Amino acid sequence: MSAAALARLPLALIPPLDGLVAALTRPEVEYHPYVLSHLEPVKKIQDQHGIRFQAYGPLTPLLRHPTGGPIKPILERVAKRLSAETGKPVDAHAALALWFLTQNIPIVTASGSIERIPALAAVEQLPDLTPEEVEEITEVGKKVHFRHYRVGRNVDLC
Numbered sequence: 001m002s003a004a005a006l007a008r009l010p011l012a013l014i015p016p017l018d019g020l021v022a023a024l025t026r027p028e029v030e031y032h033p034y035v036l037s038h039l040e041p042v043k044k045i046q047d048q049h050g051i052r053f054q055a056y057g058p059l060t061p062l063l064r065h066p067t068g069g070p071i072k073p074i075l076e077r078v079a080k081r082l083s084a085e086t087g088k089p090v091d092a093h094a095a096l097a098l099w100f101l102t103q104n105i106p107i108v109t110a111s112g113s114i115e116r117i118p119a120l121a122a123v124e125q126l127p128d129l130t131p132e133e134v135e136e137i138t139e140v141g142k143k144v145h146f147r148h149y150r151v152g153r154n155v156d157l158c
Contacts, residue, residue: 031055033141
């Protein structure tokens, strides 16, 4: 069973993963603060079995949500702190990317703007978010459910 198919199963139907001999590849999952409440149980199962995913569409809350939602002002505040601390301009997109890196979650993103690519690459050089900032983004993100990518949502890949 593919990891993508596993991620769509109700928890009661997930087969036991004990004795798994081959390491799974890193599945790409739409993962950001606005899908946390939906994916948290799947992430717990993956963590129990050493399966790590890559976050696809990580900047969706800022790029695709109509208003940016309730985490936008938090990310702007964090970006302002990081800008002051580093002396370099940091935007909300970089603050959101840092939320993933602080939690050791690789992100898969792209940009049609050549100017954005160095800014995304520079995220690794930024100081970590504080535990309080990570917690605030996480908890506020759980209050909103917003998905952008719908491809394969109703397709059984088993």
